[in-house]
Amino acid sequence: MQNCVYEFGNSIYINLTNECSNSCDFCIRNFKEGVGGSELWLEHEPTAEEVERELEKHDLSRYDGAVFCGFGEPTCAFDRLLEVAGWLKARGIRTRLNTNGQADLICGITDAAERLAPVIDSVSVSLNASTAEKYQSSCHSRFGEQGYAAMLDFVRACVRVGIDTTVSVVDLIGEAEVEACRKVAKSLGAKYRVRPTIEENAEY
Ligand code: SF4
Numbered sequence: 119m120q121n122c123v124y125e126f127g128n129s130i131y132i133n134l135t136n137e138c139s140n141s142c143d144f145c146i147r148n149f150k151e152g153v154g155g156s157e158l159w160l161e162h163e164p165t166a167e168e169v170e171r172e173l174e175k176h177d178l179s180r181y182d183g184a185v186f187c188g189f190g191e192p193t194c195a196f197d198r199l200l201e202v203a204g205w206l207k208a209r210g211i212r213t214r215l216n217t218n219g220q221a222d223l224i225c226g227i228t229d230a231a232e233r234l235a236p237v238i239d240s241v242s243v244s245l246n247a248s249t250a251e252k253y254q255s256s257c258h259s260r261f262g263e264q265g266y267a268a269m270l271d272f273v274r275a276c277v278r279v280g281i282d283t284t285v286s287v288v289d290l291i292g293e294a295e296v297e298a299c300r301k302v303a304k305s306l307g308a309k310y311r312v313r314p315t316i317e318e319n320a321e322y
Contacts, residue, residue: 121157122164122188123172129214130181132169132202133188134195136160139220139265141258142246144288147189158189166201173206183212183239193221193230203237212239219243219269223261231275240282242311243273247291248298270306277307284309 124131136159138145164172178184184206186192192199192215203213215238221230234241247253250266259265276283285308287299296312303310 122160122169123176124158125176125181128182129185130173130176130178130183131188132173132184132186132192133158133160133190134169134186134192134198134202135163135188135190137163137194138191138218139194139224139260140191140218141260142244143256143258144290160189163195164198166198166205169198169202170205173202178206178209178211181211183214185214185216186238187216191218191220191224193217193224196221196225196230196233200233200237203234207237213237214240214242216242217244217272218257218259218265219272220259220261220265221272223265223268229275231272231279231281234276235279235281238281240284241276242284242286243269243276243308245269245273245285245287245299245302247287248295248302252295270302273306273308282309283307284311286311286313288312289314 122133124133186199186203206213215234222228246257250263253266254263257265261268273283273285285303285306287296289296289312300310
């Protein structure tokens with residue numbers, strides 16, 4: 119099954135990669151094979167052209183927007199993400215990126231937010247914890263606790279470059295941690311969202 123594009127709710131979702139720099143305890147991939155009836159493990163990493171050909175099969179004007187999400191971390195396919203997002207923006211489609219916020223470390227760059235700003239309208243970043251230690255204990259970034267710091271820097275940069283930026287946590291972290299994360303979100307200048315542990319429309 120090659121499901122690089124799928125519909126869910128009022129949006130069209132783009133599934134670019136199986137790769138991720140984290141291995142979160144609560145990741146939907148640990149529990150399910152897909153979302154909303156679509157199996158999401160990719161047989162191969164699709165090229166940008168392949169994704170665009172799939173998108174062309176849909177009437178894109180019917181959707182609220184396009185969401186880069188899927189079963190892996192979209193910024194692990196950063197160049198393809200930029201290319202497909204640009205293709206969508208050229209067609210007047212709103213774009214959203216759901217991400218773990220580690221793009222700079224994943225790509226070995228320092229300006230991921232700046233590169234995304236021309237083609238991504240909104241970003242939802244998984245904050246998940248109020249400290250690097252707590253984050254690493256449940257998200258297991260391959261970058262260690264640096265992953266958390268990089269994610270916070272990415273959120274600040276997204277806010278700075280004018281991307282509509284939300285950070286989210288899953289509800290299983292407990293009330294005290296939900297409130298601690300709310301304060302982190304405020305300090306970053308980002309919107310804040312608490313989401314159900316296994317949400318039907320996305321892993322972020
Ligand atoms: S929840 Fe997101 S960041 Fe965590 S392992 Fe799954 S795809 Fe990666």
